[in-house]
Amino acid sequence: MSTQTVETATFSDELLKFIETWKDKRGNIIMIMHRIQQEFGFLPWDAMAHMAKLIDVPLAKIYGVATFYHYFKLEKPGRNKVAVCMGTACYLKGARDLIDELSNLLDVGVDETTEDGEFTVESVRCVGCCGLAPVVMVGDDVYGKIGPDGLPEILAKHRSAGTEGA
Amino acid sequence: MAYSSYCLVCGGTGCESSKADLIYRELRRVAEERGVDNDVQIVKTGCFGFCEKGPIVKILPDESFYVEVKPEDATELIDEHVIKGRTVKRLMIKDKERKKHLETEDDISFYQKQVRVVLRNCGIINPEDITEYIAREGYAALEKVLFTMSDDDVIAELKASGLRGRGGAGFPTWMKWKFTKDIKHTAEEVFVVCNADEGDPGAYMDRSTLEGDPHSVMEAMTIAGYTCGAHKGYIYIRAEYPLAIKRLQTAMAQAREYGLLGDDILGSGFNFDIEIRLGAGAFVCGEETALLASIEGERGTPRPRPPFPAVKGLWGMPTVINNVETWANIPMIILRGGEWFAKIGTDGSKGTKVFALTGKINNSGLIEVPMGTTLREIIYDIGGGIPKKKQFKAVQTGGPSGGVITAEHLDTPMDFDNLTKLGSMMGSGGMIVMDEDDCIVDVTKFYLEFSVEESCGKCAPCRIGTRKMFDILERITSGKGEMEDIDRLEAIAVSMQKASLCGLGQTAANPVLSTLKYFRQEYLEHIENKRCPSGVCKDLVRYEIDAEKCIGCTVCARRCPVNCIAGERKTVHIIDQDACIKCGQCYDACKFDAVRIA
Amino acid sequence: MAKMTLEELRKLRDEKRLELNRRKVDEKTIEVIVSMGTSGIAAGAKETLQAFIDELNQHGITNAVIRQSGSLGLDHAEPTIEIHMKGMPDTIYGSVTPAVVTEIVDRHILKKELVDKHVFDRPAPDIIKE
Ligand SMILES: Cc1cc2nc3c(=O)[nH]c(=O)nc-3n(C[C@H](O)[C@H](O)[C@H](O)COP(=O)(O)O)c2cc1C
Numbered sequence: 001m002s003t004q005t006v007e008t009a010t011f012s013d014e015l016l017k018f019i020e021t022w023k024d025k026r027g028n029i030i031m032i033m034h035r036i037q038q039e040f041g042f043l044p045w046d047a048m049a050h051m052a053k054l055i056d057v058p059l060a061k062i063y064g065v066a067t068f069y070h071y072f073k074l075e076k077p078g079r080n081k082v083a084v085c086m087g088t089a090c091y092l093k094g095a096r097d098l099i100d101e102l103s104n105l106l107d108v109g110v111d112e113t114t115e116d117g118e119f120t121v122e123s124v125r126c127v128g129c130c131g132l133a134p135v136v137m138v139g140d141d142v143y144g145k146i147g148p149d150g151l152p153e154i155l156a157k158h159r160s161a162g163t164e165g166a
Numbered sequence: 167m168a169y170s171s172y173c174l175v176c177g178g179t180g181c182e183s184s185k186a187d188l189i190y191r192e193l194r195r196v197a198e199e200r201g202v203d204n205d206v207q208i209v210k211t212g213c214f215g216f217c218e219k220g221p222i223v224k225i226l227p228d229e230s231f232y233v234e235v236k237p238e239d240a241t242e243l244i245d246e247h248v249i250k251g252r253t254v255k256r257l258m259i260k261d262k263e264r265k266k267h268l269e270t271e272d273d274i275s276f277y278q279k280q281v282r283v284v285l286r287n288c289g290i291i292n293p294e295d296i297t298e299y300i301a302r303e304g305y306a307a308l309e310k311v312l313f314t315m316s317d318d319d320v321i322a323e324l325k326a327s328g329l330r331g332r333g334g335a336g337f338p339t340w341m342k343w344k345f346t347k348d349i350k351h352t353a354e355e356v357f358v359v360c361n362a363d364e365g366d367p368g369a370y371m372d373r374s375t376l377e378g379d380p381h382s383v384m385e386a387m388t389i390a391g392y393t394c395g396a397h398k399g400y401i402y403i404r405a406e407y408p409l410a411i412k413r414l415q416t417a418m419a420q421a422r423e424y425g426l427l428g429d430d431i432l433g434s435g436f437n438f439d440i441e442i443r444l445g446a447g448a449f450v451c452g453e454e455t456a457l458l459a460s461i462e463g464e465r466g467t468p469r470p471r472p473p474f475p476a477v478k479g480l481w482g483m484p485t486v487i488n489n490v491e492t493w494a495n496i497p498m499i500i501l502r503g504g505e506w507f508a509k510i511g512t513d514g515s516k517g518t519k520v521f522a523l524t525g526k527i528n529n530s531g532l533i534e535v536p537m538g539t540t541l542r543e544i545i546y547d548i549g550g551g552i553p554k555k556k557q558f559k560a561v562q563t564g565g566p567s568g569g570v571i572t573a574e575h576l577d578t579p580m581d582f583d584n585l586t587k588l589g590s591m592m593g594s595g596g597m598i599v600m601d602e603d604d605c606i607v608d609v610t611k612f613y614l615e616f617s618v619e620e621s622c623g624k625c626a627p628c629r630i631g632t633r634k635m636f637d638i639l640e641r642i643t644s645g646k647g648e649m650e651d652i653d654r655l656e657a658i659a660v661s662m663q664k665a666s667l668c669g670l671g672q673t674a675a676n677p678v679l680s681t682l683k684y685f686r687q688e689y690l691e692h693i694e695n696k697r698c699p700s701g702v703c704k705d706l707v708r709y710e711i712d713a714e715k716c717i718g719c720t721v722c723a724r725r726c727p728v729n730c731i732a733g734e735r736k737t738v739h740i741i742d743q744d745a746c747i748k749c750g751q752c753y754d755a756c757k758f759d760a761v762r763i764a
Numbered sequence: 765m766a767k768m769t770l771e772e773l774r775k776l777r778d779e780k781r782l783e784l785n786r787r788k789v790d791e792k793t794i795e796v797i798v799s800m801g802t803s804g805i806a807a808g809a810k811e812t813l814q815a816f817i818d819e820l821n822q823h824g825i826t827n828a829v830i831r832q833s834g835s836l837g838l839d840h841a842e843p844t845i846e847i848h849m850k851g852m853p854d855t856i857y858g859s860v861t862p863a864v865v866t867e868i869v870d871r872h873i874l875k876k877e878l879v880d881k882h883v884f885d886r887p888a889p890d891i892i893k894e
Contacts, residue, residue, distance in 0.1 A: 026462070026463075026481065027443070027461050027462040027463035027464075028463060029463035030443070030444065030446060030460065030463050031443065031444060033446075034405060034444050034446070064465055065463070065464070065465055068448065068465040068466060068622075069445075069446030069447055069448050069466070070446070070447035070448060071405050071406070071445075071446035071447035071448075072446055072447075086367065087367040087368055088367050088368035088524070088525070088562065088565070088596065088598045088609075088612070088613075089368055089524035089525050089530070089598060091609075091612050092525050092526065092598065092600065092604055092609070093525075097749075124406070125365070125367045125406070125447075125449075126366075126367040126368060126369070126370060127406070127802075128370030128373050128374075128407075128802050128803065129802065129803040129806050129807075129839070130368065130370070130522060130524035130525075130530055130803075130839060131524070131530040131531055131803055131838075131839025131840040131841075131842065132803065132806060132807060132839070132840075132842075133524065133530075135806075142806035142807075144806065144807065280888045281888075281889070281891070282888050282889070282890075282891065283891060285837065286890070286891050286892055287834075287892075288801075288833070288834040288835060288836065288837065289797070289799050289833050289834055289835060289836035289837070289846070289887075290797070290833055290890070291833055291834075292831050292832055292833055293833065293834050294832075297776065297780045298780070298784070300773070300776055300777050300780060301777060301780035301781040301783075301784050302781075302784075302892045303777075303892055304777075305773060305777075306777070309770060309773065309774075313770065370802075373801075373802065374801055374802075374834065374835045374837065375834075377801045377802065377834045377835060378801060378833060378834015378835055379834060407802075409801070409802050409805070410802075413834075423767075424767065424768050424773075425766075425767025425768045425769075426768070426773075428767075430767075432768065432769060432770045432773060433769045433770060434770075498891070524839075528840070529838070529840055529841075530839050530840045531837045531838045531839040531840060531841075532835065532837030532839070533837060534837075
């Protein structure tokens with residue numbers, strides 16, 4: 001596996017404080033990992049090692065948990081997360097075509113990041129907007145009832161300035 | 167009971183004020199008098215959006231639309247239209263006027279058939295203001311329990327209510343509570359857990375309940391704490407539900423401030439508090455023993471049962487675990503009494519059920535109806551039917567653990583037992599409507615793909631079985647299926663049901679078995695004739711242009727992403743089959759039905 | 765707010781219930797409830813809420829309360845809102861974009877007529893009130 005690192009796995013004061021309050025609670029590992037992922041956008045190798053030391057748990061255990069749950073990411077994601085809902089309603093209404101078109105447009109597969117670090121494509125389970133199916137989320141923005149034709153415009157909207165046409 | 171026609175009386179805001187109710191009662195009276203009340207079902211519906219011509223009465227299946235109906239007209243409508251099948255011209259609207267309103271006329275009752283117990287506060291109170299919950303009898307059940315009821319009283323009330331778990335299995339709630347209550351004095355500690363992992367990819371009632379009415383769940387958990395001797399509760403919720411998490415946090419902070427959580431609640435001497443634990447995107451963690459492992463901070467793999475969590479759960483201690491919807495029912499049961507609750511629903515399934523109605527349906531959304539409501543009522547009266555006049559094919563319930571229900575069973579009352587009898591299950595309440603354009607084999611493959619990804623891998627029958635079944639379905643949908651594949655699917659299914667460790671593996675084959683039972687012919691089409699009747703399986707589809715129908719408008723050729731459609735303007739077009747990627751865009755684009763699936 | 769005793773909880777419940785009921789019958793009060801669940805927000809409920817605030821301000825309507833609540837369940841017609849006011853039936857409107865808000869304020873609230881195109885339904889029966 002690739003071992004991405006943050007240059008210095010420095011934890012912010014808030015993160016350290018969070019760990020302090022959770023340190024002695026039972027079953028705290030997952031909650032702390034959520035908080036770390038919130039800070040870095042993924043779980044950098046160094047950060048997991050640092051966490052292991054702070055709460056005195058073997059790194060192997062943390063790694064075991066990290067790999068079990070889909071929500072935890074071990075690789076740095078792109079600046080924009082493009083999540084295609086693959087709930088049943090969205091599937092019936094053409095979510096698969098959206099995924100195909102995205103990999104066509106961005107030249108990446110599911111769970112991969114574009115070379116310029118701009119987009120990561122993900123397929124997610126029901127985001128609970130079935131009335132709007134099919135649904136694509138970019139970051140926190142939800143786009144409902146869209147077809148493959150609508151994707152280029154959405155991507156263009158989120159592409160950071162300066163990388164146009166990249 | 168099957169009705170041959172339906173008479174819909176608009177109960178919308180506009181019509182109601184102009185005597186709709188009287189008309190409704192008159193129609194019923196006359197129907198009964200004429201002895202046709204078993205043939206025609208008379209229902210009050212929501213607004214048809216045509217208020218200026220109200221009151222409106224609509225008769226199905228022929229969709230006659232009567233306007234400005236008066237109570238006196240009821241006799242004529244029943245005698246002429248329902249009995250003799252002749253429309254009453256004088257009450258019908260002129261076509262021209264009507265067309266103008268066609269768009270809105272399609273709206274149909276969404277709320278009036280619903281009975282909202284679980285969702286009683288959703289859409290009514292501000293979930294971020296505890297006083298609004300309190301104003302609507304909030305925390306009155308807790309008050310009653312703390313000051314006037316013993317643990318046995320609470321359990322007796324639950325038993326009288328007949329409440330069964332809404333998380334899928336339908337286990338009687340009172341029994342679980344009793345198991346734990348009976349051993350509470352010997353246990354070092356007892357826990358209460360709310361299962362808000364909601365993993366079925368077509369269900370979101372739990373999220374909606376927590377977003378709209380978080381206190382109802384917290385109040386119920388506190389009641390369970392008092393009854394079963396717990397002082398600590400956990401809500402295990404998906405990290406993918408940020409709004410629900412935020413509203414829960416706000417609600418918990420307010421409850422603590424008001425002394426409704428924490429030490430010495432309302433001066434009763436009883437202590438109870440709740441903590442949120444986040445899931446991390448693993449479907450199997452909805453299974454109770456896996457969920458408990460996850461709260462403990464472990465990989466979320468299930469444990470063998472027995473021992474059941476009620477006896478040996480979180481950190482080995484007795485644990486009461488219920489689903490969000492189950493919890494949300496409890497304050498009302500305590501306040502109104504078990505008997506009140508038991509009046510709603512069917513013999514074996516009491517109360518209401520919340521369904522997430524989605525897929526090929528006009529009014530998709532969350533609905534709450536009494537147990538025993540028929541699928542027909544749900545799909546046609548509340549859901550407003552199938553869009554674009556397509557043919558209804560089936561409804562999927564129970565998600566990856568469930569199966570399909572077909573047209574012939576539309577009139578079956580929906581409850582735990584009937585669904586199981588039909589080879590599906592209640593599950594968490596996802597209800598996905600499919601029409602003629604959906605391929606049953608493809609949808610089954612979708613669920614199996616889900617189960618392959620979500621199998622935790624701990625036991626072999628599930629880990630290997632789901633993968634093997636998926637591979638076979640993949641073969642069938644790509645035109646490489648063989649007749650033996652059907653037997654193989656059935657053999658694997660049986661061994662998975664028998665040998666898997668947890669519910670995931672035991673039920674993962676249900677979508678296959680159920681669709682094989684009702685749609686075997688469609689499987690055979692794929693295997694023997696290498697044909698996908700609904701045109702979904704791309705490898706089996708061939709698009710052709712009907713020379714009789716094509717007028718040479720060039721729309722399809724312009725839409726084709728690989729430019730494989732040739733033909734001059736006003737001449738018949740032809741698809742180059744070798745270059746065709748079967749994207750189906752020409753099929754969707756043609757306005758003359760000239761592109762067809764061969 | 766300090767921790768409550770049983771008596772205080774009961775008192776609060778009665779007071780608050782009166783306040784909520786008064787809103788319903790009070791000639792002067794108009795109540796607009798915007799449904800703000802995940803799918804409502806995804807469909808633009810925040811813009812709808814803002815549009816109501818702006819529109820009511822613009823018309824100088826000061827006797828209206830705008831509240832938010834969880835989802836009404838009506839996903840395909842989000843954003844949805846519910847209006848209670850004297851002289852008009854309780855009404856649920858669907859697909860309420862900012863443009864529709866303008867129309868609702870103008871017609872439903874000021875002229876007391878239903879905006880037919882967007883009327884979805886009446887609210888479901890309320891078991892708490894029965
Ligand atoms: C694979 C699998 C997934 C499950 N997912 C959920 C779920 O998402 N939510 C839920 O409440 N119950 C789920 N259950 C059911 C739980 O194991 C358990 O029966 C339920 O939490 C008990 O609560 P109840 O009695 O209130 O239904 C699942 C079960 C299995 C086997």
